Amino acid sequence: MAVAPYLLSLDIATVTGVCEGRVGEPPRFETLRFGTDGDEHEEAFCRCLRWIAGRLTAEPRPDAVFVEAPVNPGAFMGRYNPDKGKVDMTTNPETTIRLMGLWAIIAAAVKVRGIRYQRVDVRTARKEFLGNGGLKRDEAKRRAFEMCKLLNWSPTNRDEGDAGCVHYYGSIILAPRLAPVVTPMMWGKIASTIAGVEILGDAAERILRKLEKANS
Numbered sequence: 001m002a003v004a005p006y007l008l009s010l011d012i013a014t015v016t017g018v019c020e021g022r023v024g025e026p027p028r029f030e031t032l033r034f035g036t037d038g039d040e041h042e043e044a045f046c047r048c049l050r051w052i053a054g055r056l057t058a059e060p061r062p063d064a065v066f067v068e069a070p071v072n073p074g075a076f077m078g079r080y081n082p083d084k085g086k087v088d089m090t091t092n093p094e095t096t097i098r099l100m101g102l103w104a105i106i107a108a109a110v111k112v113r114g115i116r117y118q119r120v121d122v123r124t125a126r127k128e129f130l131g132n133g134g135l136k137r138d139e140a141k142r143r144a145f146e147m148c149k150l151l152n153w154s155p156t157n158r159d160e161g162d163a164g165c166v167h168y169y170g171s172i173i174l175a176p177r178l179a180p181v182v183t184p185m186m187w188g189k190i191a192s193t194i195a196g197v198e199i200l201g202d203a204a205e206r207i208l209r210k211l212e213k214a215n216s
Helices: 041-057 093-112 122-130 137-150 158-174 184-200 202-215
Strands: 006-011 015-022 028-033 064-068 116-120
Touching: 006 158, 015 158, 028 158, 041 093, 064 093, 064 158, 093 116, 116 122, 116 158, 122 137, 122 158, 137 158, 137 184
Parallel strands: 006 064, 064 116
Antiparallel strands: 006 015, 015 028
């Protein structure tokens, strides 16, 4: 019997969520912090390169690496503000530089090692994992985290939950017969769970965030 493929799945950012394991088995989660606000980009890039180079030469060697596709930098541009006479940015340009740099380093390292590499459109992954690819970012992250737990996976925060979403998508691409089954009933259960938290209000949300932070 062929061995199930070993999949490494990443939600790349300064704080990167990692989900890895053989398709069909409960994956392992990890959070990597490549940099802090005070670091130069080069320092974060160095940590990222050191990590991915080491991971790709360690056992078990990944058969494939799936990553959430980077957002087109143009999407970070805001609208022209006639009062200010300039375009209002929707995010800090320095954040965009760092994210694109980390993604490029990981993509290049994986390709150089001859390992299968695939970018995953986040909307496509969420459609398969959550039943809805058009969810707003925060809502999608909350649902992905809850879905992982419903599958008896063990993410400790929402970055790892996002990596779990990518991991599920990679699993159904690499070995669909071995991938865990996600049903519309599960999508409904997750939506109801999140809705229950929303009914309780901001206080409940703050408590959940504190618990996630304490476990990360």
